[in-house]
Ligand SMILES: [Zn+2]
């Protein structure tokens with residue numbers, strides 16, 4: 001069994017307050033527990049990791065030293081900003097492995113994540129953390145054996161910096177992420193009226209985009225739970241948000257359905273979305289279909305799902 005718990009479901013910046021109490025205001029953080037083998041995995045260290053840290057200090061530390069693995073989808077701030085507040089990192093005996101893709105600048109992961117723990121930004125320096133912390137760079141790779149029967153596949157997704165989707169399989173259960181990402185698109189000029197239009201290039205670009213989108217759908221095909229970027233509505237996306245690295249709700253739903261995903265968690269909510277707005281979107285997009293259909297919902301902080 002994989003036990004999934006959402007500790008942060010927002011994108012961009014935390015947005016606490018009376019208007020976001022139901023869905024939560026913390027940025028990306030998802031916890032996976034594998035109770036049969038005692039493994040603990042965290043995906044992203046957004047502001048939600050602070051409360052997860054408190055939970056681990058209260059429930060896990062009394063049973064022995066904490067050992068966890070943090071997989072970063074990418075190193076944008078909303079996905080790493082909680083790391084300095086991950087209290088187990090200050091406890092001697094804690095073991096943390098941090099995995100993630102490296103940006104195009106090629107700086108080591110340790111510097112990118114730890115860079116926010118310089119006195120300029122934060123009162124505690126990275127070197128003062130008492131835990132044993134190991135950093136490991138990940139690339140796109142299928143079927144990485146994580147031991148204990150857990151298998152991980154990673155996929156490059158479409159974001160302004162290198163970002164990875166994660167697919168964890170364990171004893172027949174499959175959990176998958178695809179955020180922050182937007183549909184791959186034709187990078188060549190597609191308007192025949194444009195002087196730089198080249199019919200062959202436009203055609204090639206169309207094929208390449210279609211293929212990349214298919215590769216990603218194959219990556220999350222059949223997942224028991226897919227957590228997918230859904231920051232915008234299709235209208236918002238087309239109205240000036242193309243190229244920002246986020247998907248529309250409509251895209252997430254159609255891609256998940258085509259890929260035969262069992263449950264789709266719409267994720268990385270725009271900080272402008274209030275509870276009322278997310279409830280309205282739920283009515284619009286998440287109607288119950290036939291039992292074979294993909295179950296669709298907007299991820300909510302505190303939500304727990306067993307796979
Ligand atoms: Zn983000």
Ligand SMILES: [Zn+2]
Nearest residue numbers: 074076159180
């Ligand atoms: Zn991002």
